[in-house]
Amino acid sequence: MKATIFLSLFLIGSQFHYYPFIGLHVVQGSYPNTQQRQSTLDQECNTGDNVWHKIIPYNADFAFRLYKEMSSTIEDKNILFSPISISSALAMLSLGAKSETQSQIYKGLAFNLSEIEQNEIQKGFCQLIHRLNSRNLKTHVKTGSALFLDKSLEVLPTFLEDVRHLYDAEDFSIDFLNNTGAKQHINxxxxxxTNGTIINSVKYLSKNTRMILVNYILFKGYWEKSFHPDLTIEDFCAYGNTTVKSNMMHKVALYKFVRDEELFCSVVEVPYSGVAVALFILPDRGKLKDLESSLVKEDLDKWRTYFQYKNIDLWIPKFSTYQSYDFKHFLQRLGIRNVFNQHADLSGITAEHHLKISEVLHEVVLVINEDGALGGHSMERLSLSRQGLEPSFRGGLGFPPPPPPPPPPLLMKFDRPFLVFVINSSTGTILLMGKIVTPN
Structure with missing residues (x-):
């Protein structure tokens, strides 16, 4: 049995640096004391109003901003990342950040603190993570976090309590000076x-590394309408008009469809059985860069408003791809700078030494297959034929002429670079976002 699968891994590595802290001082009264903060955050996550929906638009804004930064520098390769994995990891890190370092993280994540409070952000992530991890028999999302802390690092207990209660994070005390043992433990x-999907995620550890933050998300979904098992080899016009052979999945069925004339693209929503959908976005020939530079979060709402069911002859490449990035450069371009340099203030993690982030690694594995049936369930091809008995003869008095045949299905062939999103439909969370330039 085959399914659409993607796995995201996000690693943040922190190092000790023995220099005087020269960042901005915390403004008195701008941040609650540690005991009050721990108690307040823990209580608010599990009681009171649901606020998870408040952070969804900001998370979407962050996803599109980050994609725009990546696509402006990565043209000839596939792009894949998990916005929720990155944003939740950085939001967790912000619990230990202060002053300008913390402000930059929130701003880089697209949060406007004049519109939403910090406690609402943290509570929202807590509630959202619990919702995403809720068991569903037809789609499976598993996300989690872990902290690997050097045994010599005296971490503030309030920080550990916050990450445990708000992010369900596990924490481990290890000896980073034992380089080989530390790598083995984390790997x-x-x-x-990740069920054995990602191995040797940490290949190198600096001698100064004292903390690794890990966030992972695993998605497994089964198509609501499974594709035909017989694959067709077709030409795919990859980057630079290079033609490659691609195994194409094929299905004729009713799908939600919208044509966006402003963005010069067509969008097909392919649902999973359960609470997730995949959006396949095909730009017109020669319009990929225009689409990437113009795409914003509001376009998702626009497409949802104008979606219509159409009978579509759908062709999508079957592929498996792996992407790995150091996100430090992209995050710096989004304004998250201090946490990477001598101005870093992560004194909410430890009061003894000054930490800065040394690397931000993100690995994504995406597999799209043709068979999406779960437990033997599948949806057969939908036909638009007229039902009922045919008249014994046509054209005579009292017998209306036969209705015109249904129009042929709309041909949608993803045989050139396209965008793909995987969205949790119960929350509107973008689980995966990317561009397929060459299906592997």
Missing amino acids: DYVKNK
Whole structure:
């Protein structure tokens, strides 16, 4: 049995640096004391109003901003990342950040603190993570976080309590000076949590590394309308008009469709059985860069408003791809700078030494297959034929002429670079976002 699968891994590595802290001082009264903060955050996550929906638009805004930064520098390769994995990891890190370092993280994540409070952001992520991890028999989302802390690092207990209660994060005390043992410990954890999909995620550790923050998300979904098992080899016009052979999945069925004349693209929504959908976005020939430079979060709402069911002859490449990035450069371009330099203020994590972030690694595995049936369930091809008995003869008095045949299905062939989003439909969370330039 085959399914659409993607797995995201996000690693943040922190190092000790023995220099005087020269960042901005915390404004008195701008941040609650540690005991009050721990108690307030823990209580608000599990009681009171649901606020998870408040952070969804900001998360979407962050996703599109980050994609725009990536696509402006990555043209000839596939782009894949998990916005929710990155944003939740950085939001968790912000619990230990202060002053300008913390402000930059929130701003880089597209949050406007004049519109939404910090406690609402943290509570929203807590509630959202619980919703995404809710068991569903037809779609499976598993997300989690872990902290690997050097045994010599005296971490503030309030920070550990916050990440445990708000982000369900596990924490481990290890000896980073034992370079080989530390790598083995982290890699074994990641391998276990990702069902063996990602191995050797940490290939190098600096001698100054004292903390690794891990966030992972695993998605497994089954198509509501499974594609035909017989694949067709077709030409795919990859980057630079290079033609490659691609295994094409094929299905004729009713799908939600919208034609966006402003963005010169067509959008097909392919649902999973359960609470997720995939959006396949095909730009007109020669319009990929225009689409990437213009696309904003409001376009998702626009497409949802104007979606119509159409009978579509759909062709999508079957592929499996792996992408790995150091996100430090992209995050700096979004304004998250201090946490990477001598101005870093992560004194909410430890009061003894000054930490800065040394690397931000993101790995994504995406597999799209043709068979999406779960437990033997499948949807057969939908036909638009007229039902009922045919008249014994036509054209005579009292017998109306036969209705015209249904129009042929709309041909949608993703045989050139296209965009793909995977969205949790119960929350509107963008789980995966990317561009396929060459299906592997």
